[in-house]
Amino acid sequence: MRGLLPIRAQLMANDTDPDLSGGMACPIPISDYPTVQLAHGGGGRLSQMLIEEMFVAAFDNPVLAQLHDGAILDIGANRLALSTDSYVVHPLFFPGGDIGSLAVHGTVNDVAMCGARPIALSAGFIIEEGLPMEDLWRIVRSMSDAAHGAGVAVVTGDTKVVDRGKGDGIYINTTGIGVIGDDVEISPHRARPGDVVLLSGAIAVHGITIMSVREGLEFETRLETDSAALHTLTAALLERRGRDVHVLRDPTRGGVASTLNEIAAQAGVGIRLDEEPIPIDEEVRGACEILGFDPLYVANEGKCIAIVAREAADELLQTMRGHPLGARAAIVGEVVEEHPGKVFLRSRIGGLRVVDMLSGEQLPRIC
Amino acid sequence: MRYVDEYRGGEDAGRLLGAIRRTVTKPWVIMEICGGQTHTLIKAGIDRMLPEEITLVHGPGCPVCVTPMRLIDQAIAIARRPEVIFTSFGDMLRVPGSNADLLKVKSEGGDVRIVYSPLDAVKIAHANPGRQVVFFAVGFETTAPANAMAVWRAERAGVENFSVLCSHVLVPPAMEAILGSPDHRVQGFLAAGHVCTVMGYWQYEPIADRHRIPVIVTGFEPLDLIQGTYMAIAALEEGRHGVENQYSRSVTREGNTAAQQLMTEVFETADREWRGIGVIPGSGYRLRESFTAFDASLRFDVADIEATESEECIAGLIMQGIERPSACPAFGTRCTPEKPLGAPMVSSEGACAAYYQYGRS
Numbered sequence: 001m002r003g004l005l006p007i008r009a010q011l012m013a014n015d016t017d018p019d020l021s022g023g024m025a026c027p028i029p030i031s032d033y034p035t036v037q038l039a040h041g042g043g044g045r046l047s048q049m050l051i052e053e054m055f056v057a058a059f060d061n062p063v064l065a066q067l068h069d070g071a072i073l074d075i076g077a078n079r080l081a082l083s084t085d086s087y088v089v090h091p092l093f094f095p096g097g098d099i100g101s102l103a104v105h106g107t108v109n110d111v112a113m114c115g116a117r118p119i120a121l122s123a124g125f126i127i128e129e130g131l132p133m134e135d136l137w138r139i140v141r142s143m144s145d146a147a148h149g150a151g152v153a154v155v156t157g158d159t160k161v162v163d164r165g166k167g168d169g170i171y172i173n174t175t176g177i178g179v180i181g182d183d184v185e186i187s188p189h190r191a192r193p194g195d196v197v198l199l200s201g202a203i204a205v206h207g208i209t210i211m212s213v214r215e216g217l218e219f220e221t222r223l224e225t226d227s228a229a230l231h232t233l234t235a236a237l238l239e240r241r242g243r244d245v246h247v248l249r250d251p252t253r254g255g256v257a258s259t260l261n262e263i264a265a266q267a268g269v270g271i272r273l274d275e276e277p278i279p280i281d282e283e284v285r286g287a288c289e290i291l292g293f294d295p296l297y298v299a300n301e302g303k304c305i306a307i308v309a310r311e312a313a314d315e316l317l318q319t320m321r322g323h324p325l326g327a328r329a330a331i332v333g334e335v336v337e338e339h340p341g342k343v344f345l346r347s348r349i350g351g352l353r354v355v356d357m358l359s360g361e362q363l364p365r366i367c
Numbered sequence: 368m369r370y371v372d373e374y375r376g377g378e379d380a381g382r383l384l385g386a387i388r389r390t391v392t393k394p395w396v397i398m399e400i401c402g403g404q405t406h407t408l409i410k411a412g413i414d415r416m417l418p419e420e421i422t423l424v425h426g427p428g429c430p431v432c433v434t435p436m437r438l439i440d441q442a443i444a445i446a447r448r449p450e451v452i453f454t455s456f457g458d459m460l461r462v463p464g465s466n467a468d469l470l471k472v473k474s475e476g477g478d479v480r481i482v483y484s485p486l487d488a489v490k491i492a493h494a495n496p497g498r499q500v501v502f503f504a505v506g507f508e509t510t511a512p513a514n515a516m517a518v519w520r521a522e523r524a525g526v527e528n529f530s531v532l533c534s535h536v537l538v539p540p541a542m543e544a545i546l547g548s549p550d551h552r553v554q555g556f557l558a559a560g561h562v563c564t565v566m567g568y569w570q571y572e573p574i575a576d577r578h579r580i581p582v583i584v585t586g587f588e589p590l591d592l593i594q595g596t597y598m599a600i601a602a603l604e605e606g607r608h609g610v611e612n613q614y615s616r617s618v619t620r621e622g623n624t625a626a627q628q629l630m631t632e633v634f635e636t637a638d639r640e641w642r643g644i645g646v647i648p649g650s651g652y653r654l655r656e657s658f659t660a661f662d663a664s665l666r667f668d669v670a671d672i673e674a675t676e677s678e679e680c681i682a683g684l685i686m687q688g689i690e691r692p693s694a695c696p697a698f699g700t701r702c703t704p705e706k707p708l709g710a711p712m713v714s715s716e717g718a719c720a721a722y723y724q725y726g727r728s
Binding site: 032035036037038039045046282285286289291292342344347348349350351352353354356358359360363364365 | 368371375376377380381409410411412413415416456457458460461470471473474475481483589590593703704705706713715716723724725726
């Protein structure tokens with residue numbers, strides 16, 4: 001009971017009341033969006049608007065206001081990270097993975113990006129009537145393998161079955177908790193001018209893999225998703241120079257560009273990227289060229305961005321490269337004082353441009 | 368990556384930019400025709416690397432942008448019908464009609480699907496004989512061959528539940544219209560390399576001669592655009608006019624004659640309305656009489672739909688190179704990608720989208 005008190009204090013001690021003026025007036029401009037659009041979940045500006053103006057406003061508390069990949073809670077002498085994510089990927093099975101392994105890796109990574117060591121997961125299944133039992137078994141086994149591989153236990157769960165036609169085969173929600181070490185202080189707000197941006201490997205692999213098998217857009221590649229649990233990679237960084245790791249994020253939906261925009265906005269700093277060193281595979285680049293996609297906005301499921309103190313950057317880069325999931329890690333940019341809240345990129349030919357938050361998802365272009 | 372990295376190298380860019388700086392002696396206004404080129408220029412930051420004597424203005428070559436709103440409203444009306452599977456290239460979905468866009472129709476339950484090729488739409492029609500499958504056939508000469516092929520195949524295979532809502536436009540009449548406008552300030556063109564890959568460049572020779580301007584057929588990579596600009600500046604400084612081919616790795620004078628033949632078989636030239644600009648004589652394609660059975664505007668009786676354009680949107684002036692997106696009072700305030708007044712703010716080839724996305728104000 002004593003342990004719980006500080007949490008209550010943290011959660012309730014908000015000085016300002018939530019602004020739900022006019023009783024329960026909806027904060028999203030209804031004239032513009034009378035219904036929810038797909039782009040509200042696309043990871044871009046509309047998602048951000050929904051989260052910040054509706055969810056954060058309604059659930060207002062200082063922990064949520066951090067807008068991290070997960071919540072960081074002080075419980076007695078311990079700090080815990082708590083994170084949840086729902087997985088609605090289609091198709092359910094794709095090269096190199098499936099919705100089950102993704103549901104484990106994604107949440108393990110969200111916990112790891114808080115600087116925590118993941119210890120346990122919950123799993124909620126929303127299953128559509130008619131899903132082949134064999135498919136469900138494949139997904140569950142895949143989750144079990146992924147959890148075992150990541151050293152976390154699935155300790156509780158929930159099952160619901162919905163009418164045929166009311167789900168896309170299966171949706172999975174996982175929630176994870178982890179323990180944060182003493183010297184670790186990871187927060188998007190800690191990015192400060194002079195810091196260096198490390199990226200753990202080649203970008204846009206997961207998004208393009210899924211796109212290549214999506215109905216109506218199939219194209220041949222040898223690509224497999226990069227879905228992987230990153231907690232041992234982040235642990236290695238924190239072990240090496242924990243105090244110098246300021247921000248950790250996995251650039252999933254919305255890609256590297258959206259993630260860095262969020263960090264820049266939250267920390268009130270600018271971020272300057274270099275196009276040249278950003279690792280990207282030939283096949284991914286080729287597919288992006290054909291579809292008219294900017295790979296900076298395409299999803300990753302096994303990559304980590306670390307914003308670290310400049311003096312520790314080389315050492316931490318070597319640490320990343322020494323890990324199997326960080327072999328192609330690179331320094332891709334820096335945090336600057338100029339243009340706070342914005343991300344700029346220096347192109348290969350030396351030009352400078354803004355890397356903005358996208359409005360919604362990227363759509364394949366005409367020609 | 369081969370065929371890409373060679374055209375994005377920083378050293379070569381530096382050399383070509385140096386050559387431009389050494390060549391230019393007075394102010395020049397050059398228009399790049401294609402919205403894909405506009406995006407490369409802004410994305411790679413080339414506009415900021417050129418000497419200040421050179422002004423680049425952005426042309427009408429964004430097929431999404433010039434599709435008249437009436438057509439968008441027709442598409443929306445068709446897509447809302449329960450028997451219809453409406454197929455389209457991705458970037459048409461966000462283009463605002465009078466009251467909605469196709470993404471909104473989709474969110475309301477309309478069966479709107481993104482395809483990458485019009486032939487995929489024919490496949491969908493074949494697989495769904497009980498439904499009407501409509502493809503939104505927009506684009507310049509670049510997409511016309513594939514769209515012609517879709518109609519041609521559907522006709523040969525007897526896929527009767529397939530039709531196209533056609534809004535094809537052509538570059539040369541648009542260039543003539545721009546040069547004929549009293550407000551125009553264009554002194555040289557970077558012609559759209561991919562249009563010329565299909566059509567060749569012989570059509571531009573009489574335009575270049577008549578108006579005594581240089582027309583440089585130009586590719587889409589950063590180095591293509593810097594080199595195309597250099598060729599245009601060199602011609603202007605030397606007082607030369609005529610057509611030159613920067614994009615020779617893809618374009619010949621005659622173009623792709625097999626594609627042209629197919630287009631001629633399926634389409635005929637017609638007057639076409641350009642959004643924000645107006646009707647330009649002989650500037651588009653419509654289906655030939657032998658293929659009108661595949662005309663969705665006739666099949667679904669939507670020809671009478673009229674549209675109301677935003678009075679505030681200056682897209683027409685922007686696409687004629689008369690104004691820049693940043694000159695629009697609504698830019699970035701009342702017109703954003705989330706709430707666009709006109710198509711150039713949401714198309715992947717739109718000039719306003721390029722300015723907004725890559726931070727030009």
